[in-house]
Every structure is written in C-alpha cells, then in structure tokens.
C-alpha cells in the first residue's frame with residue numbers, strides 16, 4: 068500500500084525555493100532515510116509530509132489524503148523532533164498519563180508500550196534526570212500513543228553520542244516490526260544505511276536519488 072506520494076512537490080519560502088519539484092513514493096512498511104547536508108531541504112520535506120507546512124505547488128498525499136487539511140491523515144501521523152520539549156520536573160509516568168488522556172487512553176493501555184521498548188524502568192524518573200538518548204527514546208515511545216501508521220522523525224539523533232544514536236535506530240527497527248512506516252531525516256547517511264529500506268537523497272532542494280537499500284547492498 069502506498070503511504071506517501073509526492074508529485075512535482077515544490078515549496079517556496081517567500082521568493083526562496085527550498086524544494087524543487089520532488090516526485091517519489093513511500094510504500095507501507097518502509098524505513099526511508101532522507102539524507103543530505105544541512106540546508107538540503109530535509110526538514111521542509113518532513114514538515115510537508117507531516118502536514119505542518121503547506122506546499123507551494125505539486126501534490127503531496129499521505130494515505131491518499133492531503134496532510135495539510137485532512138483529519139484522518141493527521142490522526143495517523145506522529146512527528147518526532149531533534150529534541151524533546153517535556154516538562155523537566157515531571158516524571159515519565161506523569162507525562163505519559165497526560166498524553167494518554169489526550170488520546171482517550173488509560174495508563175494500562177500505554178504502560179505496555181514502555182515495557183515493549185524496555186523503558187518501564189524509567190517510569191518514576193524525572194525527565195531532567197534522563198540521558199539525552201533516553202529522552203529521545205521516550206519521545207519516540209510517546210509518539211506511539213496515538214497509534215500512528217506513519218512516524219516521521221526530523222534529525223532524531225542530533226546531539227546524541229554514537230551509542231545513543233544506535234539505541235534510537237533500534238527503536239525505529241522495533242517500530243517497523245509493529246507495522247509502522249518510518250521516515251527519518253539525517254545528515255548521517257552511512258549510519259542510517261544499516262536500518263533503512265530506502266534512501267532518499269536530497270541536495271539543494273533537488274531529489275538526487277530514491278533507492279531501495281536491498282539493491283545497493285548485496286549479500287551474494
């Protein structure tokens with residue numbers, strides 16, 4: 068099933084064209100790495116897919132709908148950013164309870180999520196006492212409370228050391244096993260190669276390639 072479809076997708080900020088006529092598709096169950104240097108247009112693309120920015124021209128569809136204006140599309144998308152914005156003095160459990168109630172869920176609905184990702188040990192910890200890597204992992208787990216079909220992550224491993232980055236990458240692999248489609252932006256292309264099914268390369272706002280990783284890496 069096609070999850071994301073972009074056709075001649077263009078985004079301008081005023082007179083400045085940040086994305087030039089991008090066309091690509093993302094199939095269900097993929098982990099797509101959007102790779103390119105700083106300023107390439109990765110955040111802009113993630114935000115267009117997330118429905119947080121409006122396209123200038125062309126088509127962007129997520130689950131066949133316009134993510135900018137469709138409730139059902141927005142309901143099924145979660146966005147993870149490069150850092151968490153959580154209240155420092157509350158515990159993971161308190162923040163989790165807040166978030167669960169927003170989506171009509173109870174603690175018994177959501178605590179198993181933490182268990183599944185081996186994070187229930189942090190329930191009583193205050194956010195401020197978590198390592199940056201654990202905060203990111205918790206943020207990814209929180210993004211699942213609304214049962215998204217698509218998780219978008221914009222530079223989710225920025226500011227993390229290598230061990231924490233790989234912990235976050237493993238969390239994305241677990242999302243894939245749950246049937247969630249994942250799109251991650253990063254300037255660390257080589258690291259993402261190990262978990263991605265597809266690489267989408269952009270530079271200067273232009274799509275350079277969209278490759279299946281299995282065609283790039285062969286075991287034979």
Ligand code: ADP
Nearest residue numbers: 080083085103104105106107108109110111112
């Ligand atoms: P990346 O995530 O790859 O670093 P961005 O999507 O953040 O790239 O930015 C792409 C280009 O668009 C950059 O040149 C950036 O300066 C520009 N840009 C990003 N956001 C805005 C904005 N709100 N207004 C004007 N220019 C912007």
Ligand code: ADP
Nearest residue numbers: 121122123124125126127128132133134135136
């Ligand atoms: P603008 O304000 O830039 O004129 P509109 O929202 O009025 O844009 O949409 C212009 C046309 O594009 C309409 O026919 C609308 O249905 C269509 N459209 C709007 N959003 C999208 C989208 N995300 N993908 C494809 N077509 C869209």
